[in-house]
Amino acid sequence: MSGWQRELAALGELRADEPLARHVTLGVGGPARWFFRPGDRAALVAAMRLVPADVPILPLGRGSNLLPPDEGFPGLVLDMGELANLRVAGREIEAEAGVRMGRLARAAAEAGLAGLEFMATVPGDVGGGVAMNAGAFGQEVADTLQWAEVVLRGGETRRLDARELDMGYRRARLPDGALVMAAGFALTCDAPEAIRERMRSMRQRRGATQPLAQPNCGSVFKNPDGDYAARLIEAAGLKGLCIGGARISEVHANFIVNEGGATSADVRALIARAQAEVAARFGVRLEPEVRILEGRS
Ligand SMILES: Cc1cc2nc3c(=O)[nH]c(=O)nc-3n(C[C@H](O)[C@H](O)[C@H](O)COP(=O)(O)OP(=O)(O)OC[C@H]3O[C@@H](n4cnc5c(N)ncnc54)[C@H](O)[C@@H]3O)c2cc1C
The missing domain is CATH 3.90.78.10 (UDP-N-acetylenolpyruvoylglucosamine reductase, C-terminal domain)
Known part of the structure; x- marks a missing residue:
């Protein structure tokens, strides 16, 4: 271990040659040269300050939409799983990048807030959901996202308005190298039971039409215009x-x-x-x- 790795290891657990197959839902992929899971946003920002510009960085959520190569990843994987704070304030919810989308959907339902029901059927985290503009059943992240807080290489943080992300079908345009640390959603009021019923029905439709018992990464291809x-x-x-x-x-x-x-x-x-x-x-x-x-x- 040399300079920056030693400093990173002082901030939290740094693993060398961590198999990525363990961290993606398809269960394939070779080792990440370095693998770090920051305990909070401050540790993530500190990590982004430490990593030299020539070391590639890969943000990782639940790995439910990721296909790493058998040779592995030569840089630093930043696993966002510990950034898991969630706060409901009126009709808005703030969630850190590592909050599971399913948990966010349940918290919204509990608070009588509608618009995130589809998230009950998507196995990723909020950060991956924003990066991918995840969606299903006619809803997508872009419908309710208000802002995303990101950290750039070098440690600069920014709060971006959702419009700046120019979100489209399964994509968001994040600034170069930006990692989502947290996101804010503005929702509409509805009865918790009605929201839960919609979530139940979406989950049921999923179970009947997708091979959920075997390791997979969801849809492999985007649907082309006007077709499937x-x-x-x-x-x-x-x-x-x-x-x-x-x-x-x-x-x-x-x-x-x-x-x-x-x-x-x-x-x-x-x-x-x-x-x-x-x-x-x-x-x-x-x-x-x-x-x-x-x-x-
Ligand atoms: C059974 C199953 C069903 C699925 N159904 C759907 C569906 O209905 N709709 C849908 O849209 N998707 C679906 N997916 C795909 C996947 O769940 C989504 O794309 C999800 O948003 C990915 O989140 P993740 O946390 O797993 O991201 P990951 O797979 O970890 O990462 C995906 C991409 O986002 C980047 N990324 C991750 N976290 C961050 C971050 N904090 N900041 C910046 N970039 C980041 C990664 O580097 C990578 O490029 C499904 C997957 C499975 C396995």
Whole structure:
């Protein structure tokens, strides 16, 4: 360990060569050279001050939309899981990046605040939800997000108005290298029981249509305009296709599941195959929704 790693280790637990497969829901991916879980926002800001500019940084939520390479990640992974404070104030809720979206949805329902029901069905954290503009059942983060507090390399913090993030279908434009530390949502009032009922019904629909019992990363591809990635993949005859330990799900063709022992390369090969076949047959380019991390070059 040299200078900055020693200083970081003084702020909290710093692990070397931590397998990323343990931290992403698909269960694939090699080691992160360095892995740090800041205990609070101050430790995160301090970490961002310490890390030299040439060390790549990867923010990590629940890893429910992330495909790391088998070679691993050569820089520092910042796991946001300990930043888990949540505060309800009138019709607004502030949540730190590591708050699970499911917990946020339940807290909103309890307070009689509507607009986050879909979050009960999305397994990620608030930070990942903002970065991805997560959404389902006609709702998305952008509908209710008011602001995001971010930290930049070097440790500068900023509170950005949601409009500055220019959010679109499964994307937000964060400033270069910015990590979301916390977010504020403005919601509307409704009866807690009505909100909970909507959450129940969304969860039920999910359970019936998605392969939730096997490791996966949710939708692999974005839906192209006016169509569904799952329909195209199924029409190309790829449902059930297996490469190594990874399979295009029989339950939902826009899901890839890890049947045990899959590698990141297996999953990437399935992604490439689906893109090639769908492009050849239907002239449609499927764009990955899952964030694919490049390996060492
Ligand atoms: C079973 C299942 C169902 C799903 N259903 C849905 C759905 O209905 N709708 C939907 O939109 N998604 C869905 N997803 C995908 C995923 O849950 C969402 O994209 C979620 O928002 C990712 O959150 P996360 O915390 O897991 O982020 P991660 O997977 O950890 O990270 C995703 C990306 O965001 C970045 N990131 C993470 N935290 C931060 C931060 N604090 N600051 C800056 N960048 C950050 C990461 O570097 C990465 O690029 C599903 C996934 C699964 C496994």
